[in-house]
Amino acid sequence: MTVRRLTRLGAGGAQGDFFELALDFPGAEGSAWGKWRPGQFVMVRPEGFGMDPLMGRPFSIARADEEHGVCVLFQVVGRGTAKLAALRPGDRVTMWGPLGNAFAARPGVPTLLLAGGIGIAPFLEYVKRHSASADLRLIFGHRPPLDCYPFAEMAALAACEAHRETCPDDLQAFIALLGEVIPQYCPDGLILACGPLPFLRTVGRVAGEAGGRAQLSLENRMACGVGACLGCVTEHKEHGPLSVCARGPVFWSDEISL
Numbered sequence: 001m002t003v004r005r006l007t008r009l010g011a012g013g014a015q016g017d018f019f020e021l022a023l024d025f026p027g028a029e030g031s032a033w034g035k036w037r038p039g040q041f042v043m044v045r046p047e048g049f050g051m052d053p054l055m056g057r058p059f060s061i062a063r064a065d066e067e068h069g070v071c072v073l074f075q076v077v078g079r080g081t082a083k084l085a086a087l088r089p090g091d092r093v094t095m096w097g098p099l100g101n102a103f104a105a106r107p108g109v110p111t112l113l114l115a116g117g118i119g120i121a122p123f124l125e126y127v128k129r130h131s132a133s134a135d136l137r138l139i140f141g142h143r144p145p146l147d148c149y150p151f152a153e154m155a156a157l158a159a160c161e162a163h164r165e166t167c168p169d170d171l172q173a174f175i176a177l178l179g180e181v182i183p184q185y186c187p188d189g190l191i192l193a194c195g196p197l198p199f200l201r202t203v204g205r206v207a208g209e210a211g212g213r214a215q216l217s218l219e220n221r222m223a224c225g226v227g228a229c230l231g232c233v234t235e236h237k238e239h240g241p242l243s244v245c246a247r248g249p250v251f252w253s254d255e256i257s258l
């Protein structure tokens, strides 16, 4: 698999650099790529990693088709993503996927998408596939500038609102907003969330208190991505420790302990 394109998103700066990485599309016909769904992810390991880091890195599939290639949006947070940011078109990358389960999609059911930071990535295609639905609403919480994310592209298709956090008061206001909106989708609407763990905890708690539940996409650290190393377990209330890569990354909030 080779790199088609690496595009810097937004101005970047003190709060990190953001990129869209497009890899060759393996072809839809006769492969799992013909029926991949938002929420699934890929493991990416450039050959240039050498022995450091040893393992690939997991990323949500932001889009995948012949025209765009297999695209992930990533934020530089450490050594693996820093090395990804140095890739050039034509570089060779090992990519395995599509992996994991996906977010539910229920056309006609009021659906609330809740994204925190780069957790917006799986919702890019979700919004595209459901743009005909007037029942779709996306609430996006972020710290870096909005142009670091594909927000404008999504807002052109569905009801999307962004809330930037620049101080503790903004965070409290955002949590209050979640407390107001989530109950409107309980118990019968669909609530889907992706973002940092504290954000997912808040979503799960508010939904539970309102008599509903949400689907949460977990971002546990992963090494193999296929259930072999047990490096990514979460605690399932009924089944005990489960690997997030093989049984998730999407779980119902009332099924797991976060």
Ligand SMILES: Cc1cc2nc3c(=O)[nH]c(=O)nc-3n(C[C@H](O)[C@H](O)[C@H](O)COP(=O)(O)OP(=O)(O)OC[C@H]3O[C@@H](n4cnc5c(N)ncnc54)[C@H](O)[C@@H]3O)c2cc1C
Binding pocket: 041, 053, 057, 058, 059, 060, 061, 072, 073, 074, 075, 076, 077, 078, 079, 080, 081, 082, 118, 121, 122, 218, 219, 220, 221, 222, 249
């Ligand atoms: C299913 C899944 C989908 C993901 N989708 C995306 C995506 O679309 N875009 C994106 O930018 N990131 C995504 N992530 C997170 C991404 O995998 C990590 O940011 C990446 O692996 C960090 O690698 P690194 O080598 O740069 O960081 P490291 O050098 O390994 O660590 C640097 C810092 O990042 C933290 N970190 C490492 N891994 C994670 C993680 N999984 N979650 C949160 N913090 C982490 C470490 O604790 C440390 O503070 C996803 C993770 C999962 C499990």
Ligand code: FES
Binding pocket: 221, 222, 223, 224, 225, 226, 227, 228, 229, 230, 231, 232, 233, 243, 244, 245, 246
């Ligand atoms: S990453 Fe190896 S079991 Fe999940």
